[in-house]
Amino acid sequence: xxxxxxxxxxxxxxxxxxxxxxxxxxxxPADLAAxxxxxxxxxxxxGTSMPPIPELLLSDAAAWQLHTPxxxxxxxxxxxxxxxxxxxxxxxxxxxxxxxRPRFRQPTAAEGPALEAARAALASMPPFPGGDAGHLHPxxxxxxxxxxxxxxxEVAERASAAAADPEKVAFYAACRIALDGMSxxxxxxxxxxxxxxxEVSGAALGWLELATICRHVSHAAxxxxxxxxxxxxxxxxxxxxxxxxxLTSPGRLDRTLRPFYEADLAAGRIxxxxxxxxxxxxxxxxxxIMATGLALAVLVGGRDEHxxxxxxxxTYLCLAARIATGLGYPTVGLCWxxxxxxxxxxxxxxxxxxxxxxPAFFNDEEISAGLMEHGVAFADSxxxxxxxxxxxxxxxxxxxxxxxxxxxxPAALNAVIDAVVSGAEPEPATYDELEARVQANLRDQIARxxxxxxxxxxxRAVHGGFPLASCFTYDCLARGLDYDRGGARYNWVENSLVxxxxxxxxxxxxxxxxxETRELSLAELGAILQADFAGHExxxxxxxxxxxxYGNDNDAPDExxxxxxxWLMATTASNTVGPHSYVPGFFCxxxxxxxxxxxxxxxxxxxxxxxxxxxxxxAQGRERRGPxxxxxxxxxxxxxxxxxxxxHNAKFSAxxxxxxxxxxxxxxxxxxxxxxxxxxxxxxxxxxxxxxxxRAHPEQYQDLLVRVAGYSDYFVKLTxxxxxxxxxxxxxxx
Numbered sequence: 001x002x003x004x005x006x007x008x009x010x011x012x013x014x015x016x017x018x019x020x021x022x023x024x025x026x027x028x029p030a031d032l033a034a035x036x037x038x039x040x041x042x043x044x045x046x047g048t049s050m051p052p053i054p055e056l057l058l059s060d061a062a063a064w065q066l067h068t069p070x071x072x073x074x075x076x077x078x079x080x081x082x083x084x085x086x087x088x089x090x091x092x093x094x095x096x097x098x099x100x101r102p103r104f105r106q107p108t109a110a111e112g113p114a115l116e117a118a119r120a121a122l123a124s125m126p127p128f129p130g131g132d133a134g135h136l137h138p139x140x141x142x143x144x145x146x147x148x149x150x151x152x153x154e155v156a157e158r159a160s161a162a163a164a165d166p167e168k169v170a171f172y173a174a175c176r177i178a179l180d181g182m183s184x185x186x187x188x189x190x191x192x193x194x195x196x197x198x199e200v201s202g203a204a205l206g207w208l209e210l211a212t213i214c215r216h217v218s219h220a221a222x223x224x225x226x227x228x229x230x231x232x233x234x235x236x237x238x239x240x241x242x243x244x245x246x247l248t249s250p251g252r253l254d255r256t257l258r259p260f261y262e263a264d265l266a267a268g269r270i271x272x273x274x275x276x277x278x279x280x281x282x283x284x285x286x287x288x289i290m291a292t293g294l295a296l297a298v299l300v301g302g303r304d305e306h307x308x309x310x311x312x313x314x315t316y317l318c319l320a321a322r323i324a325t326g327l328g329y330p331t332v333g334l335c336w337x338x339x340x341x342x343x344x345x346x347x348x349x350x351x352x353x354x355x356x357x358x359p360a361f362f363n364d365e366e367i368s369a370g371l372m373e374h375g376v377a378f379a380d381s382x383x384x385x386x387x388x389x390x391x392x393x394x395x396x397x398x399x400x401x402x403x404x405x406x407x408x409x410p411a412a413l414n415a416v417i418d419a420v421v422s423g424a425e426p427e428p429a430t431y432d433e434l435e436a437r438v439q440a441n442l443r444d445q446i447a448r449x450x451x452x453x454x455x456x457x458x459x460r461a462v463h464g465g466f467p468l469a470s471c472f473t474y475d476c477l478a479r480g481l482d483y484d485r486g487g488a489r490y491n492w493v494e495n496s497l498v499x500x501x502x503x504x505x506x507x508x509x510x511x512x513x514x515x516e517t518r519e520l521s522l523a524e525l526g527a528i529l530q531a532d533f534a535g536h537e538x539x540x541x542x543x544x545x546x547x548x549x550y551g552n553d554n555d556a557p558d559e560x561x562x563x564x565x566x567w568l569m570a571t572t573a574s575n576t577v578g579p580h581s582y583v584p585g586f587f588c589x590x591x592x593x594x595x596x597x598x599x600x601x602x603x604x605x606x607x608x609x610x611x612x613x614x615x616x617x618x619a620q621g622r623e624r625r626g627p628x629x630x631x632x633x634x635x636x637x638x639x640x641x642x643x644x645x646x647x648h649n650a651k652f653s654a655x656x657x658x659x660x661x662x663x664x665x666x667x668x669x670x671x672x673x674x675x676x677x678x679x680x681x682x683x684x685x686x687x688x689x690x691x692x693x694x695r696a697h698p699e700q701y702q703d704l705l706v707r708v709a710g711y712s713d714y715f716v717k718l719t720x721x722x723x724x725x726x727x728x729x730x731x732x733x734x
Contacts, residue, residue: 011323011354017272017316018343024276024317026324031095032280038093039287039327040703047717048293051104054111056241059087061118064125074482077465078174082181085242090192094203097226097281099210100189100234101288102241129459132401132493134246135387138235138472139396140256144228147221151471152179158477168480174467175477182238182468183218189234190214225260225270229278232256233285235472240289243468247296247388250282250330251395254300254314255383261314272313279314279321287327293590295331295388295711298322301344302335302364305379309339316347323354326703331357331712333386336674337364349667352685353657357707360390360647360682363639363674367392370640374583376490389710390587390645390680391494397474399488402644405449406496406591409503409568410602410612412441413510414529417603421526428522431515435507443571446495450575450582453493457578460484492580494644497568498588498595501613504550504561505604505622509543513603529601532608543605544622551618553629562637569641585644586616587710593722611725614709615647616679620728627652627732631673631681639679646679647710651729654687682707684726691715691727 014023028036063083067076091103107115143151159172190211197207213227214234222228232250239245264270286296300315322332334340334348348359364382371381376394383395391402416437419425428434464484470476476487513520520528533540550557565586572584588595596611604619606612613619616634623630627650634648650669657663666683673681684707694701698716706715706726715723 011326015316015320015323015347017313017320018341018347020272020313022272024320025273026320028280028324029277031097032277032284035093035095035281035284036325036327039284042288043292043328043714043717044702046291048291050291051106053089053102053104053241054107054115055087055089056084057115057118057122059083061121065121072170072174073463074170074174074465074467075177078177078181078467081178081242081468082184085181085185085238086188088185088188088237088241090189092192092196094200096285097206097210097278098230098233098285099193099214100186100230100237101285102237126463128244129456129463131453131456131460131464132404133244133464133466134248135391135393135400135402136239136245136247136469136473137249137251137385137387137393137395138239138469139474140232140235140251140472141396143231143235143472144222144256144260147217147219148179148183149219150221151477152176154477155179155471158480162480165480171467171470171480171482174465174482175471178243178468179471181242182235185238185242186214186218186234190218222260225257225264225275226278228257228260229282233282236286237289239468239472243466245466245469247290247294249296249385249387250286250298251385252300252302252383253279253298253318254312255304255310258312258314262312265313272317275314276317276321276324279317280325283321283325283330284327286329290329292328292714292717294329295589296329297386297388298330298332299335299362299385300332300359301340303337303339303368303382305382307378307382309337309341311341311344315344319348319351319359322358323351323356326354326356326705328705328712328714332359333362333680334359335362335364335367336671338675345667345671346663349663349670350657352666352683353663355654355685356705357682357684357712360680360707361670361674362386362390362680363678366640366677366679367643370643373641374490374492374580374643380489386645386680389589390647391585392643392645394490396472397489399473399483399491401453401493403496403585403587403589404453404493406498406588406595407442407445407449408595408599408612409442409497409499410506410604410606411499411595411599412445413438413503413506414600414602415441417522417526417529420522421530431511434510434515434522438507439567439571442568446571446582447575449495450493450577453577453582457493461486486579490580491578492583493577494583494585495572496585496587496589496591496644497572498586498591499612500561500565500568500586500616501550501619501622502602502604502606503564504557505547505619506602507560507564508557509547509603509605512547513543525603529603532601533605540605543603549604549618549622549624551623551630551633552625553632558633558636561633565637573641583643585642585646587645587647588612588614589710590708590722592709593719593725597721609721611721614725614729615649616642617648617650618730620725621730623730623732627669628672630730630732631669631676631678635673635676635678639677642679645710648673648678648681649684649707649709649729650681650732651684651686651726652732654685654690657685682710684729688727688731691723695723695727
């Protein structure tokens with residue numbers, strides 16, 4: 001029998017910001033509600049693949065055809081950026097308060113020959129070497145302080161001082177060309193708004209105001225909150241579409257926008273409600289420039305360079321905008337430290353009841369300490385971003401590649417067992433020998449990946465290059481070095497180690513059944529796994545239900561998890577990529593499902609093809625002793641070195657948070673995790689009943705968001721396997 005339609009959480013209509021006289025109205029006005037609906041429809045229509053922008057392929061080809069061997073590579077890269085931004089087609093919708101969205105569309109049949117000719121022309125261009133080119137957080141503070149004209153002036157001054165160095169001269173010339181292209185794009189947006197004003201008489205004043213704003217920020221520093229948030233969005237688009245920095249982050253909005261908000265509020269130029277609605281418009285807009293299945297992040301709270309808490313009105317307004325818009329992007333995370341205001345934590349926990357899965361909670365103290373261990377200055381260590389999901393990079397000062405690559409931990413154990421089954425290797429005489437073979441397998445995988453990444457890192461210095469990003473990244477301009485040539489202040493690569501819980505539970509199973517009770521040989525167990533437990537379901541159930549499992553505060557599996565986590569982090573760090581040691585992480589985005597689909601049955605009782613564990617916590621459904629025991633297991637090993645990201649997922653019944661006692665209990669649980677050194681925690685407050693109903697009636701749950709594994713997504717857009725994985729997670733009560 002199909003499940004009946006289940007209710008989704010009722011969203012609050014108002015929220016009160018501590019210290020504010022009037023509550024915030026969370027009901028979007030008609031124009032924003034229409035734009036939100038358009039964004040949701042866009043995501044429903046396109047899925048995980050964005051339509052192209054045909055004009056950019058043509059502009060790339062035209063720019064490349066002008067390139068000669070005598071032209072400096074960075075100058076060519078800058079010309080490409082300028083050509084793309086000048087050619088970028090625009091889309092405007094009635095009611096928009098922040099503009100500049102590209103127009104995505106499928107090419108027409110008539111454009112086919114020209115596009116084929118463009119592809120042929122580009123075939124001679126050296127390919128981009130690879131590696132992460134996205135996940136960027138530009139220096140909005142500097143841009144807002146001096147504007148594009150100010151950055152251009154700095155470029156000119158530094159170019160003059162470096163006139164005797166041809167490489168630096170070429171670098172600064174490239175920066176100027178890229179900045180000019182960005183200004184041209186913003187002027188085009190202004191012109192489009194002016195044209196719109198002439199066509200839509202009733203809304204002419206609004207379009208003319210936007211045109212004025214865009215013309216000003218096309219060269220000068222913003223003067224108001226509206227100008228600053230408009231420039232922020234234009235910068236995201238320029239970096240994304242002009243230079244390929246997909247997933248450029250809005251970032252620490254309660255810091256970068258704060259001076260403009262407070263000045264406007266004091267001068268009477270803006271109200272809290274108006275600022276909130278502009279944030280909502282920004283949140284809606286980013287959903288119309290990216291496909292589903294990805295991640296984009298905003299962080300709020302935390303500490304400044306003096307160690308002081310930064311909480312302000314915008315901290316609350318960003319959280320409220322996330323609840324009110326309720327689209328796939330951006331997620332909002334809260335940076336917790338021991339000085340975080342109690343009322344902010346209460347506010348954040350109360351918002352979880354809205355069922356959006358936000359905020360996530362990041363451990364500001366542990367992350368800062370981890371960054372400083374990598375040579376990051378304290379002031380930079382408290383100004384970091386989760387670049388999309390939970391991967392960490394210093395804001396505005398880093399070239400960090402994230403999630404590169406994902407390693408399948410239980411597959412390494414399976415490979416050792418399969419070699420025994422096939423006769424390629426003898427049975428390990430002891431459990432310690434078995435572990436040593438698995439470690440040798442993973443050590444080799446990690447070393448080979450690091451060597452390949454180092455090759456790509458070096459190749460990027462030749463055929464990479466990002467002059468526009470260099471203008472917004474410390475210390476590229478000061479050093480006269482491109483982002484890809486050592487200009488950034490901090491440079492490293494982060495990996496992701498997937499399936500720690502499965503590896504832990506599997507090793508415990510092998511130790512118990514093969515080396516302690518000796519009821520099976522390793523080859524016999526391997527044959528059972530290769531048959532996916534066919535004919536051995538009683539054994540599988542005994543493994544699942546009688547043997548200890550990670551996630552229950554049990555010393556036996558927790559000792560394995562701790563030892564292996566520390567070994568994996570040390571092994572990763574023993575390799576070097578580019579100028580820095582390789583940095584470990586334990587998050588998985590959607591890769592726990594993808595890697596799981598490629599992995600046979602594992603000794604922990606997991607069936608072939610089933611998703612691996614969704615983070616650093618227990619595998620799905622194995623937490624039997626409640627949420628506190630679960631977090632005690634996850635925090636039995638140190639997290640601060642895992643800057644590549646680490647998440648503890650928790651799912652609670654939809655009946656949670658109906659009472660103050662429930663909210664207090666949840667807050668205590670979250671803070672226990674963080675005080676014990678937990679890296680990041682995210683929470684789904686959605687019932688199994690609702691998830692089953694959404695699977696049966698997807699048309700009625702188009703905007704139902706769930707936390708997956710470091711990011712949020714529409715439940716109805718997930719693959720059937722991923723939906724089943726989310727449903728299978730333990731649903732806790734407090």
